[in-house]
Amino acid sequence: METKKFLSSYLWDLEPYVPGYQPQNNEGLVKLNTNENPYPPSPRAVEAMRSAIGENLKLYPSFDCLSLRSAIAKMEGLSTENVFVGNGSDEVLSLCFPAFFKQEKPIAFFDITYAFYKVYCKFYQVEYDAIPLHSDYTAPLSAFHGQYGGVLIANPNAPTGIAASLREIEEVLRNNPDCVVLIDEAYQMFWGHTAAGLIETYPNLLVVRTLSKGYSLAGLRAAFALGQPHLIQALINMRDSFNSYNLDAIALAGATAAVEDTPYAVANAKKVMATREWFTEGLSGLGYQTLPSAANFVFTRPPRGDAQQVFEALAQRNIHVRHFTAPRTAEWLRISIGTQEEMERVLAALTEIG
Numbered sequence: 107m108e109t110k111k112f113l114s115s116y117l118w119d120l121e122p123y124v125p126g127y128q129p130q131n132n133e134g135l136v137k138l139n140t141n142e143n144p145y146p147p148s149p150r151a152v153e154a155m156r157s158a159i160g161e162n163l164k165l166y167p168s169f170d171c172l173s174l175r176s177a178i179a180k181m182e183g184l185s186t187e188n189v190f191v192g193n194g195s196d197e198v199l200s201l202c203f204p205a206f207f208k209q210e211k212p213i214a215f216f217d218i219t220y221a222f223y224k225v226y227c228k229f230y231q232v233e234y235d236a237i238p239l240h241s242d243y244t245a246p247l248s249a250f251h252g253q254y255g256g257v258l259i260a261n262p263n264a265p266t267g268i269a270a271s272l273r274e275i276e277e278v279l280r281n282n283p284d285c286v287v288l289i290d291e292a293y294q295m296f297w298g299h300t301a302a303g304l305i306e307t308y309p310n311l312l313v314v315r316t317l318s319k320g321y322s323l324a325g326l327r328a329a330f331a332l333g334q335p336h337l338i339q340a341l342i343n344m345r346d347s348f349n350s351y352n353l354d355a356i357a358l359a360g361a362t363a364a365v366e367d368t369p370y371a372v373a374n375a376k377k378v379m380a381t382r383e384w385f386t387e388g389l390s391g392l393g394y395q396t397l398p399s400a401a402n403f404v405f406t407r408p409p410r411g412d413a414q415q416v417f418e419a420l421a422q423r424n425i426h427v428r429h430f431t432a433p434r435t436a437e438w439l440r441i442s443i444g445t446q447e448e449m450e451r452v453l454a455a456l457t458e459i460g
């Protein structure tokens with residue numbers, strides 16, 4: 107039967123994002139392929155979610171999400187009008203494209219960055235320029251200056267893990283006063299710096315952050331955007347034209363408690379960062395070339411560049427990492443940082459694989 111006729115034409119050649127493999131049976135598995143946090147979420151967040159389950163679920167959740175927005179505003183030294191919350195940063199980013207990036211000029215992001223950006227461009231029919239990273243995978247940030255309809259930077263970048271300095275980010279903001287500069291800080295907690303302090307000065311800055319990585323809440327789907335009120339109101343208008351209750355009551359309770367317990371998350375991030383340094387050194391001892399990471403993963407090249415073979419050999423040992431097959435990344439592996447014990451197991455496996 108010809109079924110294509112039932113679909114809108116723009117769906118015919120859509121190329122959806124392919125997420126990392128999510129095995130359902132986790133027994134004995136070392137899962138290092140989607141940059142999840144190996145430590146559990148804050149016990150206070152778990153307790154808040156338990157308490158949110160009850161008769162109250164018969165009611166719609168808060169549509170202005172004030173408790174969560176206030177907790178985030180307080181943490182950042184901003185006001186609630188500077189905060190938008192969403193169902194994971196994938197949702198927040200997806201609302202940003204129609205809100206800010208449908209311009210006459212193309213938007214710009216790096217050739218090697220979060221793969222979802224291209225998917226949104228296709229979905230929302232937004233033209234883009236993919237600016238090549240330098241050969242050492244650092245970012246030529248001056249390439250963004252002044253000619254685009256929008257700028258999108260993952261900082262630290264993924265999958266490289268490399269962070270651009272706040273001074274460089276400020277230069278991009280200063281040189282693009284007429285378009286939105288979106289800084290995707292998904293991995294901010296493993297770096298410790300943020301562009302959020304520039305919000306008061308730059309009306310074109312939007313910072314997006316997630317609770318998936320730093321707060322160990324990938325399963326909850328909660329994230330936020332920070333910016334001046336005109337940008338935040340634009341996102342609220344977008345959301346209210348799409349799904350006005352985008353965070354459910356359980357997620358709101360859990361995310362609020364998690365943000366209020368940020369020191370717990372920071373302590374876990376410090377453990378991840380210490381393991382990252384230890385693991386990077388171990389990789390270097392095996393002849394792997396590893397980029398300097400400010401995130402909860404490393405991007406590393408096996409001595410012979412045979413990343414696909416190493417990926418498969420690790421998978422046979424029940425260790426799952428990520429391999430991107432595009433030309434500039436095919437010789438590299440992205441390995442999320444797990445617990446110290448998990449990374450010891452990975453290093454032992456890599457030693458064995460040789």
Ligand SMILES: Cc1ncc(COP(=O)(O)O)c(C=O)c1O
Binds near residue numbers: 292329
């Ligand atoms: C750079 C970057 N931005 C956004 C996301 C999406 O995160 P979330 O779980 O909040 O949708 C990811 C996920 O891996 C990411 O790497």
